[in-house]
């Protein structure tokens with residue numbers, strides 16, 4: 920299985936990924952608003968699974984409850 924994306928990965932710090940969207944630093948990422956999460960992001964590849972891929976982070980899994988600043992609402 921692929922490794923989970925770490926929020927401390929240098930590639931990730933800039934984009935603000937956190938595996939728990941409710942814990943996103945809203946002072947750094949004011950665009951975050953509930954109920955945004957990987958699970959309703961257009962880039963999430965996991966469907967309804969708890970974890971899935973994201974094309975921004977090749978080879979890693981993100982949480983369906985995660986979030987990053989590249990969030991793009993699923994149509």
Ligand code: SF4
Nearest residue numbers: 957960963973987990
């Ligand atoms: Fe999650 Fe979307 Fe960010 Fe990928 S782009 S980590 S699916 S919020």
